[in-house]
Amino acid sequence: MKRTLRYVLFYSSLIGLWALLAKLHVWPPYIFPTPWGVAETLRSGFADHSFWVAIAVSMRRMLIGYGVSVVLGLALGLGIASNKFLEQTIGGLLVSLQSLPSICWLPIAVLWFGLTEKAILFVVVMGSLLSVTISMETGRKQLPKIYTMAGRNLGARGVRLFWHVTLPASLPYIVTGLKQGWAFAWRSLISGEMIFVTLGLGQLLMMGRDLNDMSQVIAVMILIVVLGYLVDGVFFRTIERQLQQRWGLATAA
Amino acid sequence: MTSPLRKSVVSVPVEHRSPHRPVASYREELAVISELDLALKVPKLALKNVCLSYATNSHNRLVALKNISLQVQPGEFLCIVGPSGCGKSTLLHLIAGLHQQSSGDVLVDNTPVQGPGTDRILIFQELGLFPWLTVAQNVEFGMRMKGIAKPQRDANVRDYLRLVHLHQFKDSYIHQLSGGMRQRVALARALATEPDVLLMDEPFAALDAQTRDLLHDELERIWAKTRRTIIFVTHNVREAVRLGDRVILLTFRPGQVKREYRIDLPRPRHLEDVHVACSAREILNDLREEINKSIEEEYGLEAHA
Numbered sequence: 001m002k003r004t005l006r007y008v009l010f011y012s013s014l015i016g017l018w019a020l021l022a023k024l025h026v027w028p029p030y031i032f033p034t035p036w037g038v039a040e041t042l043r044s045g046f047a048d049h050s051f052w053v054a055i056a057v058s059m060r061r062m063l064i065g066y067g068v069s070v071v072l073g074l075a076l077g078l079g080i081a082s083n084k085f086l087e088q089t090i091g092g093l094l095v096s097l098q099s100l101p102s103i104c105w106l107p108i109a110v111l112w113f114g115l116t117e118k119a120i121l122f123v124v125v126m127g128s129l130l131s132v133t134i135s136m137e138t139g140r141k142q143l144p145k146i147y148t149m150a151g152r153n154l155g156a157r158g159v160r161l162f163w164h165v166t167l168p169a170s171l172p173y174i175v176t177g178l179k180q181g182w183a184f185a186w187r188s189l190i191s192g193e194m195i196f197v198t199l200g201l202g203q204l205l206m207m208g209r210d211l212n213d214m215s216q217v218i219a220v221m222i223l224i225v226v227l228g229y230l231v232d233g234v235f236f237r238t239i240e241r242q243l244q245q246r247w248g249l250a251t252a253a
Numbered sequence: 254m255t256s257p258l259r260k261s262v263v264s265v266p267v268e269h270r271s272p273h274r275p276v277a278s279y280r281e282e283l284a285v286i287s288e289l290d291l292a293l294k295v296p297k298l299a300l301k302n303v304c305l306s307y308a309t310n311s312h313n314r315l316v317a318l319k320n321i322s323l324q325v326q327p328g329e330f331l332c333i334v335g336p337s338g339c340g341k342s343t344l345l346h347l348i349a350g351l352h353q354q355s356s357g358d359v360l361v362d363n364t365p366v367q368g369p370g371t372d373r374i375l376i377f378q379e380l381g382l383f384p385w386l387t388v389a390q391n392v393e394f395g396m397r398m399k400g401i402a403k404p405q406r407d408a409n410v411r412d413y414l415r416l417v418h419l420h421q422f423k424d425s426y427i428h429q430l431s432g433g434m435r436q437r438v439a440l441a442r443a444l445a446t447e448p449d450v451l452l453m454d455e456p457f458a459a460l461d462a463q464t465r466d467l468l469h470d471e472l473e474r475i476w477a478k479t480r481r482t483i484i485f486v487t488h489n490v491r492e493a494v495r496l497g498d499r500v501i502l503l504t505f506r507p508g509q510v511k512r513e514y515r516i517d518l519p520r521p522r523h524l525e526d527v528h529v530a531c532s533a534r535e536i537l538n539d540l541r542e543e544i545n546k547s548i549e550e551e552y553g554l555e556a557h558a
Contacts, residue, residue: 146377146379146381147381147383149351149377149381150377150380150381150382150383152351152369153349153351153369153374153375153377153381154371154374154394154395154398154442154446155369155370155371155395155398155399155446156394156398157369160398164394164397164398165383168383168385168386169383169385171385243385246384246385246426246428247384247385247426247428248384248426248427248428248429
């Protein structure tokens with residue numbers, strides 16, 4: 001209760017300060033937007049469905065791109081963890097590639113795929129693939145041997161052993177990587193959309209700049225933050241917490 | 254036992270009706286048959302000259318098990334004791350098919366063991382219960398892997414959880430249970446796959462004395478009820494005497510069968526029984542020799558290092 005009160009107080013005073021500064025007309029509105037202007041943009045944006053469309057398009061790209069990188073990343077990570085040769089070759093390469101900001105893949109994407117949906121998906125995949133792969137690899141390596149032995153002992157082998165034992169057993173280790181992968185994918189997507197792709201939140205943000213519409217710029221930024229928070233802070237954190245509770249790793253929260 | 258050997262058992266007594274040996278009453282003949290039957294019965298499990306060694310580095314090989322030969326009859330409760338480092342656990346892993354012996358044969362029902370199989374279930378020292386599954390799902394796991402239909406699985410889960418008195422905890426997760434309860438889940442999970450042979454690797458070592466007493470009673474009761482063959486590894490001689498029909502003592506590295514003891518005490522036994530204590534003392538004296546050897550070797554290694 002006290003926490004909620006603190007949140008409400010903090011955010012209302014933040015908006016109050018913003019409103020006060022806007023009221024004082026220190027800067028012109030095209031440089032410093034008003035809270036009510038932003039609120040109006042948000043309302044009309046949702047009313048004429050343009051924000052809904054942008055969110056739907058961005059989310060669709062996220063789901064496809066992220067989905068691909070999770071499947072690829074898990075397979076790759078597992079391969080690297082179980083094969084010394086792969087570990088010393090691809091494993092090392094991946095770690096060094098991690099220092100590359102994902103937007104650096106954009107030129108390659110555009111040259112290969114043109115200004116298409118595929119190009120943006122490529123950037124999203126490259127943005128999150130590495131962290132998913134590396135977390136799966138470390139997850140597989142940290143996995144206590146006893147679980148796979150117990151699984152084999154109870155008659156599980158091959159794909160079923162992986163699906164029913166190895167994967168769930170390494171989940172607590174890889175969920176952090178999955179979360180991080182999502183965050184990277186999200187950043188890559190917005191950067192990519194800002195540069196060339198039609199529709200989507202990033203493009204909406206750039207449109208605000210092109211139209212010199214500061215309210216829209218701020219409104220879309222708020223959308224990006226809220227969406228990011230919903231997935232990262234609510235969805236993934238809930239999963240993490242549930243996992244920890246099940247495994248008995250939960251710290252009193 | 255429906256093996257072909259059984260037939261020969263029935264025909265054998267004819268040879269024994271030799272002129273030197275007067276055919277006595279029908280009853281006596283029956284006794285001869287059952288004796289022979291026992292002698293010729295295919296053992297549930299047989300180890301023949303099993304050796305296991307592995308390379309510790311490029312120069313040295315460690316011989317963990319050497320020429321282990323033993324037989325276990327169906328429904329027998331065999332305990333294996335020995336100092337730590339004698340390869341007791343490894344022996345169970347071999348029987349479970351999780352490791353491969355370097356030479357010799359491991360036979361179950363006269364067929365060589367090839368990899369793990371649900372006819373032999375090992376209860377690990379660390380149990381290896383799956384924390385992401387509930388108690389019921391853990392118990393169900395082996396049956397799911399065997400492809401048993403859901404209604405049958407549910408019925409079996411209920412039965413086996415009742416057998417270990419854990420039915421009201423079926424929806425709990427493993428971390429919510431006490432040590433003794435976890436042991437019982439592991440036992441139920443192993444029994445639910447309906448193995449012929451149950452392999453237990455120091456399962457009660459980490460428990461407090463009271464819980465262990467209770468679990469001894471429970472295990473004995475379940476064994477009597479289900480008539481599984483049990484091979485129970487422990488470093489606790491008294492525990493071995495309290496539970497086993499037979500106790501086998503392994504030597505310190507390399508693990509070899511040092512001696513075998515038949516425990517003919519009436520059941521149910523108790524850990525504090527005088528007879529249990531007496532039998533245990535005899536085995537303990539032999540074991541002490543091995544423990545001294547292990548201590549010597551360990552100190553010796555330290556002196557070299």
